[in-house]
Amino acid sequence: NPMTVRNGTQEFQKRWGMRPNEDYWRISNKQSLLKNMSEEEASQFAAFDEAKADSLFGAATSAEADSIDAAEKAKKDSLANDPHEREYYLKQIPFTEEQMEESNRLLGDALYNAGIQEQEQLENFPLAEKTMIRFLNDFPEHEGTDNVFYHLFLLYGRLEDMEGAEEYKGYLLEDYPDAKLSFLLGNPNYEMIAREGKHVEDSIYAEAYAAYQTEQYDKVEENYQFSTDNFPEGKHRARMMFIRAMSSLYGGERDTFMVTLRDVVQKFPKEEVTEIAQAIVKGLDEGRALMDDRYDASSIWSRRTRGEAGDSTETVPTLKDDRYCNFNFVLAYPTGSLDENILIFEMAHYNFTNFMARNFDIEIQADEGLSMMIIKGFQAYDEVHAYAQRLFADDHMRTRLEGIRTLLISDENLQMIGKEFSFDDYKEFYDEHFAPLDIPEDLKIDVPEGLEILDPDELDKREEEEKQQEMEEEDDDDFPFGF
Structure with missing residues (x-):
């Protein structure tokens, strides 16, 4: 930097004056000094190393050397960390x-x-x-x-x-x-399992459950052993073990019942039947006696948390048959029985591609082994019914939704499902009050939100009010003929 050099030169001249660039520059009159010295002193003076004697010069030289070493080390490190340089790969050669x-x-x-x-x-x-x-x-x-x-x-x-x-x-x-x-x-059945495994496993479980319901416990054990040999990690494994445990209990093999039930709890903590198995194991560990009630996989649809025996002074809730209020399309299924992420994607993709002007929200609720996927945003029963008809007319979506229970239900009624009323209760109510209704075949769902859907009686009433208001305005006109 020229300015720095110039400033340094001026500072030097200000302090030392004009000095030539030579040895012993600090001594302004070297000749007179040498005349007053003996020969021995003069020779020592000539051999004097000013650089070594000058502590500032030595410190500067040392600092400069250190900075050079640091720069070289930093350069080597940068090369060793750059995959475009040879040093990067040399560094990674293993030696030890x-x-x-x-x-x-x-x-x-x-x-x-x-x-x-x-x-x-x-x-x-x-x-x-x-x-x-x-x-x-x-x-x-x-x-x-x-x-x-x-x-x-x-x-x-x-x-x-x-x-x-x-x-x-x-x-x-x-x-x-x-x-x-x-x-x-x-497995000698490897090829069959590789080709038809899913359908075979479904059939074996269905046969085992049917045999359990008809008290054919030998048939249950036979299907259980086939499932164990061919589908040890199948999707029905937990349910198959649970059915086998209950069959062992009713068949008089209490030890097998307890061992199998504990295996279900330990190996399948997230399965639906695990909650039931865990409750049984806990009760037995606490010394409770087993009840005679038989396990029924369909019981989740008839379950309600609030019994009929309640306070007689409380108002008994009832399901509402209001057609013109907010409705929901509900998909209900046992928790863990399907991949919820895939189902969410399928429903969201269907809604987006078929109803671009509407914004249907999707919500998941789960409680005691039962999950519900709720599609919200329908402004009347007619809308949600038309949505369901169109959804199940799609071959791909109809296949995707096989085995899933559906409900068309209002916000108010949905709050009571699983509490005051079961799914089976609502189905009876729906079949009586909503199923017989006539729905317009040309109803369009894909219209912008915010359009008000009125009860026909309410619409007639509103038209009468508008006519009455027009007549009153005409009567108040002081110049009815436009003067």
């Missing part, structure tokens, strides 16, 4: 045994994940095969080897290379006999 183990772990994880993604997501089977074979050759002891065997079995089966598929199936069964995947492939 611990570094080699960590390096092998990272590389093994990368090959494992890459191979599965290449097969399942990219469907690049040659590349997936190459990656997984490399994984097995380079890291045979790495975690996940059994899963790689299984994926190679699937890959060769997809390529119709049955010899290769059987080879890796054999590796899996031989090296990992206790793995879940070995259990799956070792």
Whole structure:
């Protein structure tokens, strides 16, 4: 910086005057000084190192050296952290045994994940095969080897290379006999389960429940064993175990009942039947006796929390048959019986694509094993009825909503469901008061919100009031002929 240099020069001249750039510049008259010295003193003076004697100069030199070292170190660090520089990769070369183990772990994880993604997501089977074979050759002891065997079995089966598929199936069964995947492939019904597993599991559970209701406990046990052998982690596993436990109880096998019931509580804490199982286990642990009432999966639809025996002085609530008020479309299902996130997406997508001018809100409520998805924003029964008709006319949505109970219910009546009235109670009320109503076939739901929907009687009354008001205004006119 020229200005800094100039200021420094001026300051130096102000303090020291004009001095030449030479050794011993602080001594203005060196010759006269040397004349007054002996030869020994003069030689010592000539050998005098001013730089070493000058503490300021030494400090400056040391600070400059330190700053240079720091700059060089910072440069090396920046290069070592820049993936575009050679030093970045040299720094990562493992030298110690611990570094080699960590390096092998990272590389093994990368090959494992890459191979599965290449097969399942990219469907690049040659590349997936190459990656997984490399994984097995380079890291045979790495975690996940059994899963790689299984994926190679699937890959060769997809390529119709049955010899290769059987080879890796054999590796899996031989090296990992206790793995879940070995259990799956070792099942003689594997192909049937892979193709029709969902429908078979549903059928087996339905048969077991029907057998339980008709007290065919041997049939329940038979279906339970088939489910255990073929669907140990199926979606009906908790319910199947619970049915088996109750069958054991009524069949006289109390020990089996208790063991199975505790397994349900421990292994499936979030399932609907777990709440019932937990209540039974807790009661038995407290010394309570078992009741004779039989478990019925349909009981959630007839459940109400407030019994009929109440204070006689209280006002008995009743369901309202008001047609022209805010209504809701409700989807009800046992908690945990379906993926709520998928259902929310399907309903939101349907509403957005079919009713762009309306803003239907979606709310989830859950209580004691029963969940409700409530679609709000209907201004009358006619609207929610038209919405339901249009929804179930859609083939995709009708399939998605199979097995889910629906309600068309007003805000006021919804507050009483599960409390004063059960779902079955409301169905009887609906069939009597709402189902017979005539609904306009050309009713349009996709209109902007804020339009008022009036009862026809209210509309006639409002028209009469408007006519009466016009007549009164004409009577008050002092100049009826426009003068």
